[in-house]
Amino acid sequence: MTSTSVEAAPDTNAIRPSGSAGIPSARVAAVGxxxxxxxxxxxxxxxxxxxxxxxxxxxxxxxxxxxxxxxxDLPSVELGLAWHPRTAADPAQAWFRHHARGALLASS
Structure with missing residues (x-):
């Protein structure tokens, strides 16, 4: 874990819904x-x-x-998969990519 100062932490207000009066603001205590x-x-x-x-x-x-x-009601998050070109022809990597993609699609 790496502690971060509040100034260096991600902006948690970006995910706050409009009209969120009364919801306390978040403070990022750690980034891991x-x-x-x-x-x-x-x-x-x-x-x-x-x-x-x-x-x-x-x-x-x-x-x-x-x-x-x-x-x-939070905004959706777009996930992407990226692989190094040198693994494109590796059958084990192709198997892994196939299953990783399937797992992500099944959870959406």
Missing amino acids: PGHPSALILASESDLLTIGIAGWLDPLPAALGLLTFAIPL
Whole structure:
């Protein structure tokens, strides 16, 4: 985990819905390398994290975390897949790309 100052943290106001009076602003306390580390940090602190539903099941339950839908109308997030050209002909990489793409499409 890398601590970040509030000034260097991502702008959380960008995801706030219009007319969100009364909803407290968020403060980014930490930025980490990925979702698993964010879940571990949340399980060992009073912080919370946002993730994609079903992305890392059953890790949240194994860490004793509760999950719930965010009760806000948030903008959708576009995901993309990019691969280095040198892996294009590798059958193992082709298999992985196929299954990674299928998993992402199934969760959308």
